[in-house]
Amino acid sequence: MGAGDVVLMGPPGSGKGTQARLLVRSGWVHLATGDLFREHVRRGTPLGELAARHMSKGEYVPDDVTVEMVRERVASLAPDDRVVFDGFPRTLPQAEALDGLLAAYGRRVAHAVVIDVPHDELVRRLTLRGEGRPDDAPDVIRRRLDVYEDQTRPVVGHYERAGALARIEGIGGVEDIARRVAGAIA
Secondary structure (H helix, E strand, O other): OOOOEEEEEOOOOOOHHHHHHHHHHOOOEEEEHHHHHHHHHHHOOHHHHHHHHHHOOOOOOOHHHHHHHHHHHHHOOOOOOOEEEEOOOOOHHHHHHHHHHHHHOOOOEEEEEEEEOOHHHHHHHHHHHOOOOHHHOHHHHHHHHHHHHHHHHHHHHHHHHOOOEEEEEOOOOHHHHHHHHHHHHO
């Protein structure tokens, strides 16, 4: 197996997408489930229609729908592509499915990096960015943070047990946080 892929984790507003995009600059492939969902919705695929129903309520898209979208994307990768997963896995069944899916392609999660940000700062960030995104409305923000706590925390434990977990502080400048991410995946 190769050096391995990276999972970026953290609650909504923690900066996962920003950090993933910075890794892309150094040659990583960005696999963001949010982008996959929006692309499927835009194309009107059956998977996209299912995803849209849940996204509009601030709920996670069902695991089977998400995993199938990720499977399609992973199948298109070159063996030496280094992938940063952003927004996936979000549930323990997704993490377990990802382990199996990657193994089928000779890949593995080498590092899972959790970007820790205090709750009040998350709400502030999401409220500021909330112009134009229906999933950043105040009631949906609260729901998204609650869902993260309920469903994603077990994923942190999964990667901790696997010896792949690193926690970094998500407060500071974008470049400061990028240095912390780089140190965690070195």
